[in-house]
Amino acid sequence: MKRWIHVLLAILLFVPAYIGRQQEVNAAGGAEAVVDPLINKALETAGSLQVIVSFKGDGPPTESQLGLLKTLGIKTGVSMKSLPIAGVIATGAQIEKLADSGEVQSVYLNKKLSYYNEEATNVTGVDKVRTDPGFQIANNGLPVTGKGIGVVVNDSGVDGTHKDHEFGKNLVQNVLGSTNLNALEPALLPVTYQENVPNTDTNSGHGTHVAGTVGGTGAMSSGKYEGAAPGANLIGYGSGAALFVLDGIGGFDYAITHQNQYGIRVITNSWGASGNFDPNDPINIASKKAFDRGITVLFAAGNEGPGENTHNPYAKAPWVISVAAGEKNGKLAEFSSRGTKGAGGTFTADGREWTWKDEPTITAPGVDIVSTRVLGPVSSLAAEQDAQTIPTAYFPYYTTMSGTSMATPHVAGIVALMLEANPKLSPSEVKDILQKTATNMPGYETWEVGSGYVNAFAAVDKILNGKEYGKTVNASQTFNSNVQSSTERKEFSVDYNPVTSLSTNQYEFTVEAGLSSLVAKVDGKGMLEQTGNPINLVLIAPDGKEYSSGVSLLFPLYTDRTVSVSSPVSGRWKAEIRGIRGDEANPVGIGLPETVKGTLAFSKVSGFTGLSDIIGHPAAEAIKMGVSERLFDGYSSGAFKPSSLLTRSELAKYLVMGAEIRQFLPASGQNTYSDVSAAELPFAEAAGAKGASFRDQHQIQKGVILPKGTGKFAPKESVTRAELAYSLVQSLGLQKDAENFSGQLTVQYKDERINIEDTFNTPVELKGYVQLALDLNILNASFSVSQGPYDLKPIVKASFNPAGLVARGDFAVAMTRYFNAFLQ
Template sequence: MLNTQLKSQKLLAGLVGAGLSLMSLNLSAKSLGPEISQLLTQATEQDVFEVIVTFEGNKAVDSELMSIIQSAGVLGGVSLKSLPMVGITATKAQIEAIYASDKVRSIWYNAPLSLENDGSTQITGVDRLRADSSLRHKGMPYSGRGIGVVVNDSGVDGTHGDIKYPNHVVQNVLAQTNLNSLSSVLPITYQEDVDNTDIAGGHGSHVAGIIGGNGAMSSGKYQGVAPGAKIIGYGSGAGLFILDTLGGFDYALTHQFDYNIRVISNSFGNTSDTGTDFNPDDPTNIATKKLADNGVIVVFSAGNSGSGEGTITGNFKKAPWVITVAAGDKTGNLASFSSRGVKGKGGVVSINGEQLEWQDRPTITAPGVDVISARASLSSLSTLSLADDSEIMDINHVPYYTSMSGTSMAAPHISGIVALMLEANPNLTWREVKTILQETATNMPGLEDWEVGAGYANAYAAVQSVVDQQRTFGTTTKLNRNFNAQAQTSVQAEYNDTVDFSPVGDNSGTLINVSPDASMLMVSANVSDNTIGLSLTSPSGKRYGSSIALPVLGQNIAVTAPAEAGEWVLKASGIGGLSGVDVDPLGVTNGYAVPGSIPVKVKIVKTDGYTGLDDVAADHPAKAFIEMAVSEQLVDATENGFKPDDFLLRQELADFLTLGAGVRQSNKATQVSYTDVDASYSAAINAVTQKGAALRNTAQDQAPVMLTDTTMFSPTEQVSRSELAYSLVQSLALQETAATFSGDITVVYNDERYTLEDQHTIPDHLKGYVQLALDLGILNAYFDVHQGRFDLEPKVTVHFNGDESVTRADYAVAATRFYNN
């Protein structure tokens, strides 16, 4: 778990719990929220608004504070049990009367928000799967029905309505192995049939809700991925040790047939075991191999030590038979904190005569940012988040749900998807499950497998692949592609260094010299006893920051930056310098951490050249863009070169969009849907012509990213600039914005907007897309300056040339600009 908003109460409480003493924060400021302020300016006396009133101090709302609400004439509302907050409906006059009290800290509008777990189940296609009447098991949507999933975690709160014991959580085990309490070797013991085993952290209940919560306390709004699955909680408390988790594996093996255990979800990591090779003798690897051999799919979180290379938290997450999950957000991006592997690193091990290949990378990516799920009733962590949760969900849901971020949230999402797949076919092996997940994943633009695995999970396609084994998926994924053009890289320099930190005074930092031919700079550190973050500042002043070495985040930290020639500055900062919380408003310190020298590892990677680009001349104006697009795998060359000046064909655009624009695979797979399409392009063309193709379109309800008629695709026709504007903007899921456009198409030059002279040549349904492509800097306009013999000032005219055909070089330029958006 990663609490992305390390601020106010949560930050302070977490640090105090870690044994740190900080100066108090003066965060109190009388404020009327911006939304309610705007609404009140136009309100009538009869209008009522849902607002959240927060009082000064930290005590719960008592009779004295409640009298302020009542004296304003407000009769009803919901008050929180621990925090000084109450949600009410009130008129303008009532709000103003309450706000006048010196005991009121703020009044905030209870605005509807989209930060929900149903956003997670939308982007991965779980919601689409449920809605598809053609995908049913015994007349019912797939829900993981009958599949036992072990939550090997801090425990599960079976008193929560979404994961009720013994109906939904079918077994709940309390187990904690304290070796210091034992005077002799005894069999492992645990207590079964416990209503609530999540008595400290709240982490396991949140995980259980993501896997299979039924959403009972929110009318289904925060339903998990596989609400039909049988949850088995194995809780060892908030502080886990390896022996505790091994106990969970052991329990799953011992009771596999009692509860049809087919999946075990593990959202923990060993931050002292980062950057290490897979070791088959690790006890965790021994345990998970036995589980895999017995038909149990093992799922791990990748870790929260990103964004640098080699930050996966545990060699056991690299086992060939486990699924390791990176964290993405709900728009299809990779979370900055998500742990990465090492490019090209792996090996082969022999286990019982079987040759198995391991790779240092995640398997797949799933939602792990701002995920709402079950709040444990006795959770100390959840209590700290009440204030933030009241800002992002309905006040009546706050007692039952909380928002967390981390790969801890991504792993159970995949565990739920695996349960759906096993319901569709219980005979699947770990190899088949892992292959299907990867072959149905969606490419993530500009990211490679060592960062995100095969890409973003697609539950809809995965279950479809299980149900209809005749469909061939995977032909559009980067993981299965043999690229004709590639960037060739090597390690230019790799060395150990130190960077000093002091809470006061000038931290000059450590200098790193980067040569012009370098392409990437990476710095990492393993910090077990300090609250440090690293930052890199480029010669031009760009700053890149790492995660923070905190007990709840992990001790391995790393930062990666695109290389820029010159002298870089590496600095260490205390938590106040990187967390985003102003714990030192006077600026007299460098943040809070213990002074000392931090050992770091510096790695500089350089690009040695490119394959497949021999026909791109050294003076070609798009050469740098082509190389950038190739290095980020946004485009590919043909078998006979890149052919930069050849016109881009529609079938090539389909291929490039699936490669680098975040387009989901089609469930038609490689079926030939258009009579004029060659089979080699059918998978890409089916993908770009399906409804809801853009990964960013989480509801999967927008028009395709390429337009066509019902029977013909015209694959060898050239692509116009207007058509390209449509495809790239639609891939950003901006259909609604484009559709609302009206008026003239304009472009900015020297802080002035100029109207396109040729806008009449652009079809009406594409005008909004052209405007957005210009505003986002994806495509350019063409300027001409005319000045007559007697004109005092020149006249600037602008054209878009929407009917002009796009070359392959043109697309590489646009794709690079698109990627930056």
């Protein structure tokens, strides 16, 4: 163990410094080039690679540097015009010789990059909509792109000189519609608009970004940054940087007046105000008139979160779609405005009684969204973020923004896809389908996120193939068990330094009596937030008992550390940051100095129903918390039955409820499983489907529950601990990491890792999942300590019991740990 620790210490503390020194030497000349570690791995399966060769110098590659490539027999490549860089195809031997040259600074693999707008369309299933062969057949052999659907971008304007939404092509009209009453002559005249303006977004850039999110073609990025509906017809209505109520109304007026001319079916509005909903507000009147004419109206929920009662009043109208902003990992963005729990009412408009609720309709990606940039004099609003995320070649054409302003046009584009699939849909039907096909967002209520995260694939699938979605959406369910609880959160930080005393690496706080749970979470991102940090979060109770997060073997990639304590004792607690302990002379341990930031969550249950049999059970507090967050449910009898074995059908239902699993239904009349009841089928189909996990952004991984043979789900069978490890880890989208693991299972015990004694009892295909479940503190090992009469130290052994069956109480504990660590 000590040898392993010393090796890790060398890697963490010596290698970064060595690389830094090597880079300094290389910049000065006279040293071997830096070679990307990924190259050796890639050469295991390829004879030659696409690599990037960076030469020494400030300008383009010199004749002698290009001559070096030719001398080595490298024939395929491209050199930059201003940068000392060439992209080439080279063999391993050629790469080795390049690294030996004094002319070369580095050689790196030309690896695939991920782009934020591309991620957004993956997350919501937009890309899957376009590539699904069944959809193409149902859509007359063509991909669903929003073709022929007119979408009004009612915003600051649109830069029609940008190739992604070029005026006269997919930007079919661009209107300058600022209505400055002070600039008019004293007369009562009809409103006028300046049409056919190539660029109406000369002082903001906001509307251009919105337009690209709706229906940009991605022309300037080879399609990487295309919008949700690249086939839609965009109509820009620009009011400039200063937007007034009359300007907003002007956009609706133009949409209605020119609806037939441009086939306008959607109007997206990434703006709003504060205050209460008023059906007589002129904006609400205008949006209602558009609704009446079959135009689907979308409004941004607002960026005033996370407080309650911050919802855009124009988004509260029952005929509009209100869009909240989500992160791409499925969480709600902190800034996204919330409604008010239980608030709403009824009113009469145009002779019809309407019911409104103060809550968003749906959630969509709204954080770090890359879309089109104004090509004029307007500079980037996020230059630093752009430099980190957008390749240099694309930098002039795209920029990054966050907000419900970015989430709303994404849904507008999805609506265009839906209307292409069925142009006869009314705005009310569009809204209903979006709600019924949403993905549950555990831990949030409808007044925060609406029905959940938007699912474009399911929405279009329902339209084209008549699927009956909606039976798995928490927002429309009636639950057997209910818990009233409240949670208070507090931020804290620790200036961690491995060479100082323990007391300086601690944060003290008070736990009041009567708490049902205490959850502490920190993020050890490491140097420049890139390397990860092998730190351990430990909570120390007033009596000295310790609760540890452990140190994941995946710490460079997954940097969160979470500790959950049920029914914590009252008194003075400590949150301590530790590294992996090296020896007795270094009690603090190995880790990188870092200001570690975290949150403490104090939860208290004030009452519950439908859980008549949990009092006194060790999992009682976890059960109450999980029911409160809608991670699982009790029985209609009013009991939870914590000691009963969990069945596969229950696991499927609870994963869809609480692990953010997408809805999925197979082709009509072709159910995947023949042994599942009609009530259980939607949950089984979702859990078993390819790409079920929300965090599997490309929707290519296996389902989160494996079948029991062809056409068999075995709904009444029990679940083993190894199978539960698979389901929870697969729900995190970690299939690749799990499948790459082999060898001995280990677990963190205090400051060291020890072997799992029953490793070889674990099915080979599930070993990696068990390892990750242990590393991520979702499931625990069992420890035994023995000491013979002559042993100097006790012997600690650990086992996992992979074939052990999971009780419902066991599942409640694991599921709440999963939720606290990864979904909060």
